[in-house]
Amino acid sequence: MYNNQEYNKESFQNFHIPEDKSIIGKFNVHQKSGNARRATLWTNHGPIETPVFMAVGTKATVKAMTPEELIENGCQVVLGNTYHLHLRPGEKLIKNLGGLHEFMNWHGPILTDSGGFQVFSLSQLRNLSEKGVEFRSHIDGQKCFLSPETSMQIQMDLGSDIIMAFDECLKYPATPEEVKESMALTLRWLKRSKDAMTRKESLLFGIVQGGLDINMRKESLEQITSVDLPGYALGGLSVGEPIELMHELVAQVAPLMPVDKPRYLMGVGTPLDLILSIDSGIDMFDCVMPTRVARNGTIFTWQGKLSIKRAEFKEDKTPLDPECSCYTCKNYSKAYLRHLFMTGEILGSRLNTIHNLHFYFQLMKKSRESIANGTWPEFRDYCLARFTTKT
Amino acid sequence: MYNNQEYNKESFQNFHIPEDKSIIGKFNVHQKSGNARRATLWTNHGPIETPVFMAVGTKATVKAMTPEELIENGCQVVLGNTYHLHLRPGEKLIKNLGGLHEFMNWHGPILTDSGGFQVFSLSQLRNLSEKGVEFRSHIDGQKCFLSPETSMQIQMDLGSDIIMAFDECLKYPATPEEVKESMALTLRWLKRSKDAMTRKESLLFGIVQGGLDINMRKESLEQITSVDLPGYALGGLSVGEPIELMHELVAQVAPLMPVDKPRYLMGVGTPLDLILSIDSGIDMFDCVMPTRVARNGTIFTWQGKLSIKRAEFKEDKTPLDPECSCYTCKNYSKAYLRHLFMTGEILGSRLNTIHNLHFYFQLMKKSRESIANGTWPEFRDYCLARFTTKT
Numbered sequence: 014m015y016n017n018q019e020y021n022k023e024s025f026q027n028f029h030i031p032e033d034k035s036i037i038g039k040f041n042v043h044q045k046s047g048n049a050r051r052a053t054l055w056t057n058h059g060p061i062e063t064p065v066f067m068a069v070g071t072k073a074t075v076k077a078m079t080p081e082e083l084i085e086n087g088c089q090v091v092l093g094n095t096y097h098l099h100l101r102p103g104e105k106l107i108k109n110l111g112g113l114h115e116f117m118n119w120h121g122p123i124l125t126d127s128g129g130f131q132v133f134s135l136s137q138l139r140n141l142s143e144k145g146v147e148f149r150s151h152i153d154g155q156k157c158f159l160s161p162e163t164s165m166q167i168q169m170d171l172g173s174d175i176i177m178a179f180d181e182c183l184k185y186p187a188t189p190e191e192v193k194e195s196m197a198l199t200l201r202w203l204k205r206s207k208d209a210m211t212r213k214e215s216l217l218f219g220i221v222q223g224g225l226d227i228n229m230r231k232e233s234l235e236q237i238t239s240v241d242l243p244g245y246a247l248g249g250l251s252v253g254e255p256i257e258l259m260h261e262l263v264a265q266v267a268p269l270m271p272v273d274k275p276r277y278l279m280g281v282g283t284p285l286d287l288i289l290s291i292d293s294g295i296d297m298f299d300c301v302m303p304t305r306v307a308r309n310g311t312i313f314t315w316q317g318k319l320s321i322k323r324a325e326f327k328e329d330k331t332p333l334d335p336e337c338s339c340y341t342c343k344n345y346s347k348a349y350l351r352h353l354f355m356t357g358e359i360l361g362s363r364l365n366t367i368h369n370l371h372f373y374f375q376l377m378k379k380s381r382e383s384i385a386n387g388t389w390p391e392f393r394d395y396c397l398a399r400f401t402t403k404t
Numbered sequence: 405m406y407n408n409q410e411y412n413k414e415s416f417q418n419f420h421i422p423e424d425k426s427i428i429g430k431f432n433v434h435q436k437s438g439n440a441r442r443a444t445l446w447t448n449h450g451p452i453e454t455p456v457f458m459a460v461g462t463k464a465t466v467k468a469m470t471p472e473e474l475i476e477n478g479c480q481v482v483l484g485n486t487y488h489l490h491l492r493p494g495e496k497l498i499k500n501l502g503g504l505h506e507f508m509n510w511h512g513p514i515l516t517d518s519g520g521f522q523v524f525s526l527s528q529l530r531n532l533s534e535k536g537v538e539f540r541s542h543i544d545g546q547k548c549f550l551s552p553e554t555s556m557q558i559q560m561d562l563g564s565d566i567i568m569a570f571d572e573c574l575k576y577p578a579t580p581e582e583v584k585e586s587m588a589l590t591l592r593w594l595k596r597s598k599d600a601m602t603r604k605e606s607l608l609f610g611i612v613q614g615g616l617d618i619n620m621r622k623e624s625l626e627q628i629t630s631v632d633l634p635g636y637a638l639g640g641l642s643v644g645e646p647i648e649l650m651h652e653l654v655a656q657v658a659p660l661m662p663v664d665k666p667r668y669l670m671g672v673g674t675p676l677d678l679i680l681s682i683d684s685g686i687d688m689f690d691c692v693m694p695t696r697v698a699r700n701g702t703i704f705t706w707q708g709k710l711s712i713k714r715a716e717f718k719e720d721k722t723p724l725d726p727e728c729s730c731y732t733c734k735n736y737s738k739a740y741l742r743h744l745f746m747t748g749e750i751l752g753s754r755l756n757t758i759h760n761l762h763f764y765f766q767l768m769k770k771s772r773e774s775i776a777n778g779t780w781p782e783f784r785d786y787c788l789a790r791f792t793t794k795t
Contacts, residue, residue, distance in 0.1 A: 073743065077750040102743045106719055110739055118735050328497055344509050348501055352464065352493045359468040359750055 024084045025120040028059035038216050038243040040275050046389035048268050048294035051381050054244070054275050056122040056174040057214040058114065063275060063296035064380050066287065066373045067092045067124060069304060072101065073117040076304050077359070077366045080119045086339065086367060087374030090122045090175075092299045095167050096131030100150050100157070104170035112172030124175035124299070127164045127206075127220075130248075130280070133182040141181070143198070161205035169212040177246065178206040180220045185252045192224040200236045207240055218277060220248040221266070225258050230266045238271055245270055246277035247295075251286075260289050267293040284313060284376055285400040291380050292393050303373045307365035310354045313372045315399060321365065326351045339371035340364075415475045416511035419450035429607050429634040431666050437780035439659050439685035442772050445635070445666050447513040447565040448605040449505065454666065454687035455771050457678065457764045458483045458515060460695060463492065464508040467695050468750070468757045471510045477730065477758060478765030481513045481566075483690045486558050487522030491541050491548070495561035503563030515566035515690070518555045518597075518611075521639075521671070524573040532572070534589070552596035560603040568637065569597040571611045576643045583615040591627045598631060609668060611639040612657070616649050621657045629662055636661055637668035638686075642677075651680050658684040675704060675767055676791040682771050683784050694764045698756035701745045704763045706790060712756065717742045730762035731755075 031037065036055045044051040054061045067090040068075045068083055075083055075091060083091065093113055098104060107116045114120055129146075132139065136148035136157075145160025164179035180199040183191060199222050210217045219242045223233035238245060247266060250259050263278060267290065270276045277297035278290050287298055303313060310321040314334035321333075332342035333350065341350070341364040353361030376396070383392035422428065427446045435442040445452045458481040459466045459474055466474055466482060474482065484504055489495060498507045505511055520537075523530065527539035527548075536551025555570035571590040574582060590613050601608045610633045614624035629636060638657060641650050654669060658681065661667045668688035669681050678689055694704060701712040705725035710717075712724075723733035724741065732741070732755040744752030767787070774783035 072747045072749060073740070074749050074751045077754075079751065079754070101747055102718070102739070106739070109719060110721055110737060116737075116740055116743075118740075327493070328500060330501055346501060346507075348493070348497070349464070349507055349509075352507075356463045356492055358463060358465050359753060360465045360470065362750055363468075363470070363754075 024081045028121040030057060030059070031055065034213065037214060040243070040273060042273070044385050044387075046384050046387065047292065049291050049380075049384050049389050049393075050294060050296060051384035052275070052296060054296075056216065058120065058122040058174050061089050061122055061297075062381055064287075064291045064377050064384075065089055065297050066377045067297065067299040068370060069094075069299055069301045070117065070119070071301075072097050073107070073113060075370075076308065077363045078304075078370070080117070082367060083119070083370070084121070086371040087378060088121070088370065090124055090297075091117075091119050093123055093125045093171060093173065094131060095125050095128035095164060095171070096135065096159075098125075098171060099128060099159075099167050100152055100155075104167045108170040108172070112170075114172060122174045123171075125168045125171055125173040125177065126279075127177040127179040128159050128167070129164070129180050130182045132159055133184070143201075145179075161202045162209040165206055165209035165217075169210070169215060173215055175244070176210055176212075176215045176217050178203045178217060178219050178242075180222060180248060182249055182252075183222065183224060185224070185249075185254050187224055189226065189229070192222075192226065192229050196222055196229065196233045196236065199233070200240075203237060203240055207242070216243040218242060218244040218246050218275075220246045220279070221270075222249045224249065225254055225262060227262060227265050230262060231269065234266060234269055242274070244275040244277060244297075246279050246297075248279045250278065251280045251282055251300075256286070260286070263290050263295065264293045267295050270294070283400070284373070284396065287373075287376060288380070288393055288396040288400065291384075292389075303369035304366050307369040308362045310361075310365065312365060313369050315372075317399065321347065321350050321354050321361075323351075333368050334372070337368065337371065337375075339368050341368040341371075415472045419512045421448060421450070422446070425604065428605060431634070431664060433664070435776050435778075437775045437778065438683065440682050440771075440775050440780050440784075441685060441687060442775035443666070443687060445687075447607065449511065449513040449565050452480050452513055452688075453772055455678075455682045455768050455775075456480055456688050457768045458688065458690040459761060460485075460690055460692045461508065461510070462692075463488050464498070464504060466761075467699065468754045469695075469761070471508070473758060474510070474761070475512070477762040478769060479512070479761065481515055481688075482508075482510050484514055484516045484562060484564065485522060486516050486519035486555060486562070487526065487550075489516075489562060490519060490550075490558050491543055491546075495558045499561040499563070503561075505563060513565045514562075516559045516562055516564035516568065517670075518568040518570040519550050519558070520555070520571050521573045523550055524575070534592075536570075552593045553600040556597055556600035556608075560601070560606060564606055566635070567601060567603075567606045567608050569594045569608060569610050571613060571639060573640055573643070574613065574615060576615070576640075576645050578615055580617065580620070583613075583617065583620050587613055587620065587624045587627065590624070591631075594628060594631055598633070607634040609633060609635040609637050609666075611637045611670070612661075613640045615640065616645055616653060618653060618656050621653060622660065625657060625660055633665070635666040635668060635688075637670050637688075639670045641669065642671045642673055642691075647677070651677070654681050654686065655684045658686050661685070674791070675764070675787065678764075678767060679771070679784055679787040679791065682775075683780075694760035695757050698760040699753045701752075701756065703756060704760050706763075708790065712738065712741050712745050712752075714742075724759050725763070728759065728762065728766075730759050732759040732762075 039055040070091040140147040161179040168176040223229035326347040329347035433443040461482040531538040552570040559567040614620035717738040720738035
């Protein structure tokens with residue numbers, strides 16, 4: 014690991030801050046296979062090869078991982094949470110310490126969400142107005158306020174490479190009237206977000222909402238893409254709706270998104286979700302799933318999911334996944350990982366997280382390779398056969 | 405870290421299982437400075453350079469660390485706990501999986517305690533007899549039994565390199581009669597331990613008891629060393645007695661222990677304890693302190709202890725210890741470590757543990773170097789000046 018004091022710098026040697034800032038925001042599509050795309054997005058902390066899965070680093074750390082471990086398992090981008098970082102330790106503190114990259118020692122690209130999703134899912138006593146959202150912190154009940162302007166300011170203070178517009182995340186289910194109203198507000202907030210986002214090193218992405226109705230989604234897409242931006246996301250999905258509905262909607266909406274801009278499906282998802290969405294033309298993903306379930310003992314493998322706590326693994330000498338080349342699989346048995354889980358040892362969380370992230374990053378790497386070399390349909394079908402639980 | 409699948413093997417390249425088993429147990433004292441000694445103890449998993457601090461790996465893992473991280477921070481020996489491993493996952497399971505080294509992927513020397521200390525401190529409903537101790541597991545209340553014979557069998561099944569005799573750990577304070585009786589029992593149990601310890605690759609260490617009375621200790625020392633063994637330990641210290649008493653007793657007893665055998669002070673201690681004890685002639689130490697307090701945010705530095713949660717560190721850009729070259733100090737600020745601690749992040753436990761272990765291993769390395777090059781008195785006094793809180 015860090016037998017070399019310069020290790021961290023070495024790990025990030027491929028992530029240069031570009032001297033020519035005009036490259037920032039460039040999105041080059043190299044190959045296509047149906048709707049699936051193999052592309053490169055240029056940020057202020059280097060290129061992102063897509064399709065990409067972004068590791069969630071909510072509170073300035075991808076839980077249980079060092080930056081070196083992320084790099085070595087194939088991580089390209091870390092996602093930070095505006096809501097959480099605003100509450101603790103505060104964006105001004107992070108700015109004073111040199112920004113989020115420096116603070117958490119991650120020198121590759123960082124995407125930050127707008128805080129909207131957490132305000133609507135975590136906080137109490139929300140008071141929504143045209144101006145923004147007043148809410149109470151889920152930590153100490155302290156009164157806070159987020160608006161397009163404050164969200165942009167926080168994300169700029171963090172020094173984020175990709176900044177998400179501040180939008181309203183509607184609950185599911187919602188009535189058509191609620192969806193319509195929310196879409197209009199989200200559009201007005203997007204325009205204010207764009208006006209407030211003055212940091213030239215950062216890229217602002219707009220977020221398409223519109224619930225689960227395809228026509229509403231199309232309308233929102235039209236509205237949001239009427240604002241010229243370096244990238245667009247699909248938000249408000251994976252929030253409790255039936256998964257088939259989400260797949261269907263992504264399949265219909267993703268191909269309609271601008272072809273020359275990155276397409277980001279927020280908060281998604283399972284390996285199956287990722288493969289289906291790449292096939293529909295999505296380029297970027299993020300999800301707490303691989304890290305969160307790892308700590309609960311759920312493991313993703315090329316043979317499907319497994320729960321490490323199961324008694325059948327008590328004396329199992331084999332690795333989590335015979336097809337995996339991660340540190341965990343090269344060095345530890347299921348029996349040992351089960352023991353670590355049953356005794357609540359931190360090393361168990363670490364080793365499971367390494368494996369799950371490695372699996373997700375490998376899934377993306379193989380997707381990129383197969384799109385590039387023309388074997389995407391085969392790879393996609395291979396994955397679907399393995400990850401579809403119903404036969 | 406593990407950008408190389410053979411990494412683990414490389415990490416342990418200095419730990420060869422000796423082909424010539426006759427070297428096992430050899431103890432070569434290279435230099436002396438007063439009572440302090442610089443020596444090498446040969447085990448079935450390679451040499452241990454003393455003075456040495458052994459990392460406590462209670463349940464087959466040094467909490468929050470990988471084996472590679474231990475190695476790279478200077479760890480030579482890991483301590484496993486017979487009591488805990490017997491209850492979970494069980495020594496037979498570990499034996500079937502190739503032994504404790506293989507199970508936990510640590511290929512350096514392992515010392516196991518006898519389980520006695522935990523039986524007397526953790527378990528309920530103890531029933532002590534000449535034969536052994538009946539007790540109930542602190543996990544599920546299950547009835548268990550430990551004796552010299554069962555403890556040896558467990559430690560042999562684990563494949564331990566250094567096996568501790570099964571002794572009675574008396575509570576503090578105890579009456580002279582209780583101490584005397586306990587010493588006699590401990591001697592009888594030592595003889596039974598030796599008879600039961602039939603694994604030629606393992607070294608059996610006897611444990612000197614005798615409470616805090618110097619004469620009792622001398623008597624116990626005489627009794628225990630009447631049994632010929634490759635090493636001897638001082639047990640029953642650091643169990644709540646005033647620390648000055650412990651220092652005094654070690655200063656008086658350690659020099660009386662066999663000069664040609666390793667001397668192990670069990671369960672000790674603070675940096676100050678270690679320096680004073682090395683000066684009295686102790687060679688080996690173990691303690692949960694650096695790892696346990698790390699997870700609670702207490703940090704050892706060359707300027708003394710600090711608590712990372714203190715508000716003064718909120719925006720502190722400096723590392724934990726400006727004199728430290730560990731991964732944590734090379735890469736992270738106090739402000740970030742405080743944030744990780746306040747948000748309960750696993751990475752905080754990891755980074756603090758790395759630093760504290762690195763500090764302890766450096767303290768031992770510098771002790772070895774200074775004994776070897778004749779500057780021990782200076783180094784000792786330098787440490788005493790820094791670690792003694794009272795002026």
